[in-house]
Amino acid sequence: MNKKQIIDKLDTIALYLEIIGENPFKVAAYRKAGQALETDRRSMAGIEDVSAIKGIGRSTSHAIEELMATGESSVLRSLQGEIPESLLGLLNIAGLGGKKIGTLYRALHVTDMTSLREACEQGRVSGLPGFGKKTEEKLLKAIQEGKNRPEILSIAYMTDLAEKIESILGTIPEIGRFSRAGSLRRGKETMKDLDFVLETQDPEGAADRILERLPVSEVIGRGDAKITVLMNDGYKVSVDFRLASPETFITTLHHFTGSKEHNILMRHLAKERGEKISEYGVELENGRMITFSSENEFYHHFGLNEIPPEVREGTDEVDQARRSPLGLIKLSDIKGDLHMHSTWSDGSYTIEEMAGAMRAKGYAYACLTDHSKSLRVADGLSERRLLDQLEEVARVNALYDDFTLYSGVEMDILPDGTLDYTNEVLEKLDFVIASIHSSFNQSQAEIMRRLEAACRNPYVRLIAHPTGRLLGKRSGYRADIGRLIKLASETGTALELNANRNRLDLSAEWVRKAQEAGVKIAIDTDSHSMKMIDEMGLGVRTAARGWIRPENVLNTLSAGQFADFIKRKKVPF
DNA sequence: GCCGTTTTCGGCCCGACTGTTTTCAGTCG
Numbered sequence: 001m002n003k004k005q006i007i008d009k010l011d012t013i014a015l016y017l018e019i020i021g022e023n024p025f026k027v028a029a030y031r032k033a034g035q036a037l038e039t040d041r042r043s044m045a046g047i048e049d050v051s052a053i054k055g056i057g058r059s060t061s062h063a064i065e066e067l068m069a070t071g072e073s074s075v076l077r078s079l080q081g082e083i084p085e086s087l088l089g090l091l092n093i094a095g096l097g098g099k100k101i102g103t104l105y106r107a108l109h110v111t112d113m114t115s116l117r118e119a120c121e122q123g124r125v126s127g128l129p130g131f132g133k134k135t136e137e138k139l140l141k142a143i144q145e146g147k148n149r150p151e152i153l154s155i156a157y158m159t160d161l162a163e164k165i166e167s168i169l170g171t172i173p174e175i176g177r178f179s180r181a182g183s184l185r186r187g188k189e190t191m192k193d194l195d196f197v198l199e200t201q202d203p204e205g206a207a208d209r210i211l212e213r214l215p216v217s218e219v220i221g222r223g224d225a226k227i228t229v230l231m232n233d234g235y236k237v238s239v240d241f242r243l244a245s246p247e248t249f250i251t252t253l254h255h256f257t258g259s260k261e262h263n264i265l266m267r268h269l270a271k272e273r274g275e276k277i278s279e280y281g282v283e284l285e286n287g288r289m290i291t292f293s294s295e296n297e298f299y300h301h302f303g304l305n306e307i308p309p310e311v312r313e314g315t316d317e318v319d320q321a322r323r324s325p326l327g328l329i330k331l332s333d334i335k336g337d338l339h340m341h342s343t344w345s346d347g348s349y350t351i352e353e354m355a356g357a358m359r360a361k362g363y364a365y366a367c368l369t370d371h372s373k374s375l376r377v378a379d380g381l382s383e384r385r386l387l388d389q390l391e392e393v394a395r396v397n398a399l400y401d402d403f404t405l406y407s408g409v410e411m412d413i414l415p416d417g418t419l420d421y422t423n424e425v426l427e428k429l430d431f432v433i434a435s436i437h438s439s440f441n442q443s444q445a446e447i448m449r450r451l452e453a454a455c456r457n458p459y460v461r462l463i464a465h466p467t468g469r470l471l472g473k474r475s476g477y478r479a480d481i482g483r484l485i486k487l488a489s490e491t492g493t494a495l496e497l498n499a500n501r502n503r504l505d506l507s508a509e510w511v512r513k514a515q516e517a518g519v520k521i522a523i524d525t526d527s528h529s530m531k532m533i534d535e536m537g538l539g540v541r542t543a544a545r546g547w548i549r550p551e552n553v554l555n556t557l558s559a560g561q562f563a564d565f566i567k568r569k570k571v572p573f
Numbered sequence: 574g575c576c577g578t579t580t581t582c583g584g585c586c587c588g589a590c591t592g593t594t595t596t597c598a599g600t601c602g
Contacts, residue, residue: 025585029574057575097600223590267586278587
């Protein structure tokens, strides 16, 4: 059994314990043991003694060892004998937790969605202690809605929705500063809901305006400090608005950015100092409450270097930040964009317009990388047009003395493993990207043969969007990314982190492994329009999630360093 | 169930909101 499977089993045990009404700390202990395993960066094979890990004790280490040896757990088996597995599914229903499910099972023999719905319809639920008419109605509604609401939505979808919401929040006079919080602010690829923190002196008025101006389909909850609504924008999405006073804005933002696990780490740290953290501030030992003007200041108070939202996942970020600055990549480290398209293939703006926009962004250089001839749908360039394009690149370059446009191409790796241009053509270009746009259904061996051919070509400097995935839409081709990282390292080929919100390809997890292997990363927008140039921020944040440092990113090189890189021949990393 | 140069017992992160209650349990994040 691999680590992920073991963690899942520990979580399942916790769910069972929750439903049978076990001591909540015992429930939490199984979850914590799982988290402790996840935080440990070693593989299961690399861990000699699981009980030596903090948070894993006698019982949990026994369960883990059993799972490793046999794939089964005696604790889990006996729980499975006690109550039906189908009850676990009920935990997905809003408003139901272990206690209530336990009551429903014992009193009404409810075992799954169907029997719960019947019990509600027959009015038997409202008679139970702790349940009432309203609960019964809510449960019925939650069962209905659960069927047509996806459990998680992609960062692409949620970013679009967040932008719409923000454009409206900006028009509300009762609201001062506001910020995204939660998973979206941390840059997670998928999430269940949206969170915003709003600064206001008039919570009542702010809440009224929000409900008037946003397309809200239902108000789930409303209090003095927060409102929760459902917005219908194709999917029904739950959105939380947390209302904070100007003084408590930063601590509230920190609290609702999470993650929950990160907050727990921070509160432990506070507790050791005799202090207490809440969304309202930090309560000192003498009882005085203090607030902060930035999150940076908040972390400094605890003797920590700043921890960006992207790595607040409750792993070891607090320990790391205590030792030294995390040194993660920031948007301001980016000096150029190495992947963009113009009207010569499928872009919407001319070469001159795109170059001007890149320069206006403050970049020192950019690479023009239109599509190659085989990508007919994108009007890929023939050898003739590609060579003609060099003249236009030279003309545009002559316009600037503080910006360099490099000539390049995004060349297709064909299904048979050959490349779309000969080396005689490629050697005339400054920067060659290779990527797969066809025959996604090939076997892993065939896909890897293509990627290997590209890596071994002396002119290919970068593999773009290495997995071909589209978040929430398609999983990509069958690439073995572990193997690709080895090939990239051997051949000195960089790997892309494509910043497009629909791609984020490679993912944070994979770029982290690439960095560990010494492979350089290029964070590119793959812009087809001027607006898309701004997607760089999301790419950088995804890299930060993978703990990427600027020195491992190709497009953090200064103008001079990048010019040298272009001139040099490929060598292994 | 786990943990400890404050402790081997008694804590375990903290608060909002809802619906059920007449002061609080359960759920959620």
